[in-house]
Amino acid sequence: MSEEQVITKEPETAGAPKEWEPKIIGFLCNWCTYAGADLAGSSRLKYPANMRVVRVPCSGRVDPQFVLKAFERGFDGVLVSGCHPGDCHYAKGNYYARRRHMLLQKFLEHMGIEPERFHFDWISAAEGQKFAEVVEEFTGQVKKAGPFKGVGK
Amino acid sequence: MENELRQKAKELLESGQVKQVIGYEDGSTAFKSTPCFASSPEDADRLVWNPTCVNNLAVYLPSAVKQGKVAVAVKPCDGRSVVELIKEHQINRDDVVTMVVPCPGVLNPDALADIDPKTIKNIEWKGDGISVTTDSGEISIPREKAFLDKCLSCTLTDPAVTNIKLGDSPERSPLKDKDAAIAEYEKMSVDERRVFWAKEFTKCIRCYACRQACPACYCKECFVDKNGQVWALKSTDPEANWFFHMTRAMHLAGRCIGCGECERSCPMGIPLTLIGRTLEKDVEEMFGSGAGQDPDALPILGSFDLTKDPDPCPE
Amino acid sequence: MEAKVIAKSDIGAWMKGLADKCDVIAPVKDGDVSAFKKIEDFGTLSIDLPTPTVKGLREQFTPETETLFEYKLTGQQAELTSDTAAQKDRLIFGVRACDAAALKYTDAVNANCEPKDALYFAKRKQTTLVGVCCTTPAWSCFCTEIGDFLANPIMMDLYLTDIGDKYYAEALTPKGETLIGASQFQAATDADKQAAESAKQKVIAALPSPIDHAEKGKDFDWDDPMFTKLAEKCLACGACTFLCPTCHCFDIQECAQGSKGSRYRCWDTCQFEKFTLMGHGHNPRPSKNERTRQRVFHKFKYSPERYGILGCVGCGRCITACPVNIDIQRVVHKLEADK
Numbered sequence A: 001m002s003e004e005q006v007i008t009k010e011p012e013t014a015g016a017p018k019e020w021e022p023k024i025i026g027f028l029c030n031w032c033t034y035a036g037a038d039l040a041g042s043s044r045l046k047y048p049a050n051m052r053v054v055r056v057p058c059s060g061r062v063d064p065q066f067v068l069k070a071f072e073r074g075f076d077g078v079l080v081s082g083c084h085p086g087d088c089h090y091a092k093g094n095y096y097a098r099r100r101h102m103l104l105q106k107f108l109e110h111m112g113i114e115p116e117r118f119h120f121d122w123i124s125a126a127e128g129q130k131f132a133e134v135v136e137e138f139t140g141q142v143k144k145a146g147p148f149k150g151v152g153k
Numbered sequence B: 001m002e003n004e005l006r007q008k009a010k011e012l013l014e015s016g017q018v019k020q021v022i023g024y025e026d027g028s029t030a031f032k033s034t035p036c037f038a039s040s041p042e043d044a045d046r047l048v049w050n051p052t053c054v055n056n057l058a059v060y061l062p063s064a065v066k067q068g069k070v071a072v073a074v075k076p077c078d079g080r081s082v083v084e085l086i087k088e089h090q091i092n093r094d095d096v097v098t099m100v101v102p103c104p105g106v107l108n109p110d111a112l113a114d115i116d117p118k119t120i121k122n123i124e125w126k127g128d129g130i131s132v133t134t135d136s137g138e139i140s141i142p143r144e145k146a147f148l149d150k151c152l153s154c155t156l157t158d159p160a161v162t163n164i165k166l167g168d169s170p171e172r173s174p175l176k177d178k179d180a181a182i183a184e185y186e187k188m189s190v191d192e193r194r195v196f197w198a199k200e201f202t203k204c205i206r207c208y209a210c211r212q213a214c215p216a217c218y219c220k221e222c223f224v225d226k227n228g229q230v231w232a233l234k235s236t237d238p239e240a241n242w243f244f245h246m247t248r249a250m251h252l253a254g255r256c257i258g259c260g261e262c263e264r265s266c267p268m269g270i271p272l273t274l275i276g277r278t279l280e281k282d283v284e285e286m287f288g289s290g291a292g293q294d295p296d297a298l299p300i301l302g303s304f305d306l307t308k309d310p311d312p313c314p315e
Numbered sequence C: 001m002e003a004k005v006i007a008k009s010d011i012g013a014w015m016k017g018l019a020d021k022c023d024v025i026a027p028v029k030d031g032d033v034s035a036f037k038k039i040e041d042f043g044t045l046s047i048d049l050p051t052p053t054v055k056g057l058r059e060q061f062t063p064e065t066e067t068l069f070e071y072k073l074t075g076q077q078a079e080l081t082s083d084t085a086a087q088k089d090r091l092i093f094g095v096r097a098c099d100a101a102a103l104k105y106t107d108a109v110n111a112n113c114e115p116k117d118a119l120y121f122a123k124r125k126q127t128t129l130v131g132v133c134c135t136t137p138a139w140s141c142f143c144t145e146i147g148d149f150l151a152n153p154i155m156m157d158l159y160l161t162d163i164g165d166k167y168y169a170e171a172l173t174p175k176g177e178t179l180i181g182a183s184q185f186q187a188a189t190d191a192d193k194q195a196a197e198s199a200k201q202k203v204i205a206a207l208p209s210p211i212d213h214a215e216k217g218k219d220f221d222w223d224d225p226m227f228t229k230l231a232e233k234c235l236a237c238g239a240c241t242f243l244c245p246t247c248h249c250f251d252i253q254e255c256a257q258g259s260k261g262s263r264y265r266c267w268d269t270c271q272f273e274k275f276t277l278m279g280h281g282h283n284p285r286p287s288k289n290e291r292t293r294q295r296v297f298h299k300f301k302y303s304p305e306r307y308g309i310l311g312c313v314g315c316g317r318c319i320t321a322c323p324v325n326i327d328i329q330r331v332v333h334k335l336e337a338d339k
């Protein structure tokens, strides 16, 4: 998908009634969570289709700027997910990512963005089931938080 | 004290131990001082130390050390910036001589609100607060009104990189809780905070005085100045301003020492220290350490601790 | 031209009447600072006159960010829109004599090229300016050193002088004459005129005496060692120049988002390192040395040479804003003494 598609594409909702659907962006590590998402797909697991996925080489690649940019552009929720402790392809990218994003989540709350709108997780390539569950739960959580009113007013 | 400072500075310059001494000298009015770069023993006579010495001079170190060893007058708070600069390898410990000045607190400009500025002749510490000499006599201003908020809650001792200690450190008996302002701020709901900052950030004109005055903002090229891959727009749209400030804040996470130079420099009156202090508190709570304490420590976001870091999803 | 008086208590009613025809903008307190804002509620008029606004009129005529055009791509088709749709006429109330005088300079700059800056002049044309004579100058003010516009205002339509419970109102242009035709204005007596004159003289007496800076600027020393000193402490921020009412430099930037985007201009300043950085990497003003000199020389030397008018009106904003107390008045005096 081009950047524009990522940003503007309306979520494809399975159901007929057109209610508000949150726009979510997910930064997924190529070596684990992205593969986990694949597995969820090929196992035909059902989960909400609200998330646009950006594949990154490691959760350590996810600069807090990515998350901030998503909120700046009006996304309702952001998910960052990488390999479990000990499993990072680059040994410790996920440890740095963890510090950064746990802090970011807290900081966002202090600056006016509900912690429900941001989630950091570990999902391995084998955890198709977990992937579906996390996405399901996170989407529900963001839905409950409602449309994000934006950072500008 | 001022004499002692000048004397030490002279010695350092005369003996050739340092190339220059960075301190303060009289400014263009009696209620402002200005940074002083003394490179000869005669220059050292211009150095002053009084309540108007608010600037955090550590901001000059990364470029100043390029010309040789530097001595710098630091308040205990500013000394934390020197620690950070060493810790982050921006300056070598051996290239800087810190002269720690005894600091009872520095001037809060609001303290002078009722005095005609043109009549002010001199400002000095006296008793617990300050004494302002004007054309029509002397005015005493008590501590709680005279000093900046950070000073009223200050409990700092000599920084970990003290070389020369001038005078005796004054007794510290904080008048205010360091987190009083944060506690007040946190009474707002999350959504109220969002609205609060949206409103504050709209005021920003992107003069970057906050960034330039900050000793921790030493990047050769700031993310906001990049012209190729544009992440941060130069536009002052509310969203773009939010993005600039949030990213800058994250870049300062665990590194901001709370000197307040950003807020003091901001011509638009944006309460920037609130951001820094909020983050500082989060860092302390989550990772148990703070900025500017140990020059040998690893940067907070450039390290991890497997035994202590919070796990987002405990098995 | 004609002069009348208006009771201070009538200002609200008068402005409310004007608001039917145009936007009324006036300085109001916004947290710690005072800024020009559109007035919506004339009932609780909280116009803040004593404190000078942090920013002058610059943003009123060249907003910090101004869209030049927007584009949208559909396949091979590009659609351009420029939102230069005429805005409502406006009246700016509470303008300081120095800030108005600064418009003479920015007018000269913006007219000094072809095509002339259309966005700027459209806004100029649509704006009526009502000035107020200062009563409590800031410690940093030195307008009287630059010109006599406090006594003889320029570039505004109406000039109000505080004479107790009323303002003495001098119309300076036909627009101003129409303004004082409103029912709230009464004929001025000789005593009113006297009072206004002495009010002005009182402020002027508290300010510095005139200096022929334009003449002295001719001999400024390019190599004055002072600039090395200033450069040492200057932080290279934009506080001084962004608040300066005569500074006018901008950068042109683009914002592309997929198949749509915009081109906009936003404030820029000679104090930023990248201001003069060329595409091929050369920077003709490589250090703060050159950049601190540029600000002073541009205002006090080049401007008189090019436009016959000083590029500083002595508003003092850069002096109060500078985090390291670089004081342009002192700097210029020193340069004049050094030459």
Ligand code: SF4
Binding pocket: B210, B213, B214, B215, B216, B217, B252, B255, B256, B257, B258, B259, B260, B261, B262, B263, B273, B276
């Ligand atoms: S962010 Fe502000 S308070 Fe923190 S170190 Fe920088 S200037 Fe000081």
Ligand code: SF4
Binding pocket: B203, B204, B205, B206, B207, B208, B209, B210, B211, B262, B265, B266, B267, B268, B269, B270
């Ligand atoms: S100093 Fe203030 S106005 Fe300037 S960029 Fe920083 S926050 Fe914005």
Ligand code: SF4
Binding pocket: C240, C243, C244, C245, C246, C247, C299, C311, C312, C313, C314, C315, C316, C317, C318, C319, C328
């Ligand atoms: S140079 Fe300074 S004093 Fe002169 S007009 Fe600009 S801001 Fe005002």
Ligand code: SF4
Binding pocket: B209, C233, C234, C235, C236, C237, C238, C239, C240, C241, C271, C321, C322, C323, C324, C325, C326
């Ligand atoms: S405000 Fe002061 S420090 Fe900032 S660029 Fe201007 S002269 Fe330099």
Ligand code: FES
Binding pocket: A029, A030, A031, A032, A057, A058, A059, A060, A082, A083, A087, A088, A089, A090, A091, A092, A093, A094
């Ligand atoms: S490779 Fe997956 S988090 Fe580092």
